[in-house]
Amino acid sequence: MCSPLSKSLQPIIDEMHRWGLYYEKQQSFTWYPQLRNYTFDLACQLFVGLENGSQTQLGHLFEIWSQGLFSLPIDLPWTRFGRALNSRKKMLQELERIICERLESQEIGEDALGILIQAEDEEGNKLSLDELKDQVLLLLFAGHETLTSSLTSFCLLMAQHPEILEKVREEQKQFSDSEPMTLETLSKMTYLEQVLQEVLRLVPPVGGGFREVIEDCEIEGYFIPKGWNVLYQINQTHREETVYPESDHYQPERFNPERIDNPSKTYNYVPFGGGMRECLGKEFARLEMKLFAVNLVRHYHWELSPDQDTELLTVPVPRPRDGLKVRFVKN
Numbered sequence: 001m002c003s004p005l006s007k008s009l010q011p012i013i014d015e016m017h018r019w020g021l022y023y024e025k026q027q028s029f030t031w032y033p034q035l036r037n038y039t040f041d042l043a044c045q046l047f048v049g050l051e052n053g054s055q056t057q058l059g060h061l062f063e064i065w066s067q068g069l070f071s072l073p074i075d076l077p078w079t080r081f082g083r084a085l086n087s088r089k090k091m092l093q094e095l096e097r098i099i100c101e102r103l104e105s106q107e108i109g110e111d112a113l114g115i116l117i118q119a120e121d122e123e124g125n126k127l128s129l130d131e132l133k134d135q136v137l138l139l140l141f142a143g144h145e146t147l148t149s150s151l152t153s154f155c156l157l158m159a160q161h162p163e164i165l166e167k168v169r170e171e172q173k174q175f176s177d178s179e180p181m182t183l184e185t186l187s188k189m190t191y192l193e194q195v196l197q198e199v200l201r202l203v204p205p206v207g208g209g210f211r212e213v214i215e216d217c218e219i220e221g222y223f224i225p226k227g228w229n230v231l232y233q234i235n236q237t238h239r240e241e242t243v244y245p246e247s248d249h250y251q252p253e254r255f256n257p258e259r260i261d262n263p264s265k266t267y268n269y270v271p272f273g274g275g276m277r278e279c280l281g282k283e284f285a286r287l288e289m290k291l292f293a294v295n296l297v298r299h300y301h302w303e304l305s306p307d308q309d310t311e312l313l314t315v316p317v318p319r320p321r322d323g324l325k326v327r328f329v330k331n
């Protein structure tokens, strides 16, 4: 028999219900900032054991930091960049307080911070306080902005493609809401899986990454010398017409596991990067997206409010220009 999702994942489900109640009361709202709070609350809870993270000083500082991450690097108190640097400094102080509190307490905990505190290398060395702060900040950033973008894209694309949403709902009818969710159950939701894969193909939250060339090599006739830095572009890769015909169309069936040209296991599909430095949170992200989608399609209806700009801004992560305004109803 398969066990329900482990106790450590229960916070995801609880958090979704808490936000679901909030949505029901609001009825009409702008979703992107709400989803940002949702993923930040979850990240804070799972990574450092902090409740309602988005409403704390850390949440406030994090927002200012994110806004300035990709701004012109002019370090003055009134520029976005200057404010972001100042916020980062204060965030690290706040994280130091949280970490020290944990170190002094009797319970180190089983969240990401607890695991990092207890981690040792082969010689028994532990992470220093500065390393712990950096790692936690990295996790909070990596595990939050990307997920917000992908959940927002899912909500937008489903509202724009009601026929696909209907098929997702149809698939959900095979599963009973009263049964505890298991990984096995989630793995049977094969159409939903394709829908989410196509969300990450069409709107990848990360644009690309850099790699240093460690030995001379040749790719398709181009010589690339050792020591060069190369940029791999996720968006361009996902728009390659020879692999993805009509690449600007949202077509989940591209990822049908029965199709021999299914690109999901190749380097033509790289929403999480690839190779040794592939995203550390890939499986967690896929799980969180799926749980979120299941809860949403089973219990709610939503439609786009009129007169809004849904064109995507790309920095720091893709999101609709007007933040995705919706009308929301419980089934």
Ligand code: HEM
Pocket (backbone or CB within 6 Å): 138, 139, 142, 143, 144, 146, 147, 150, 204, 205, 206, 208, 209, 210, 270, 271, 272, 273, 274, 275, 276, 277, 278, 279, 280, 281, 282, 284, 285
């Ligand atoms: C849909 C959500 C996500 C997407 C699309 C995504 C995408 C990526 C990409 C493209 C990279 C760079 C990989 C490379 O250069 O090959 C990366 C790195 C990373 N991601 Fe994610 N990510 C997501 C969610 C998460 C979550 C939830 C976490 C944490 C729990 C996380 C933690 C990390 C970390 C720590 C790295 C750096 C890995 C390293 O340098 O070795 N990510 N992610």
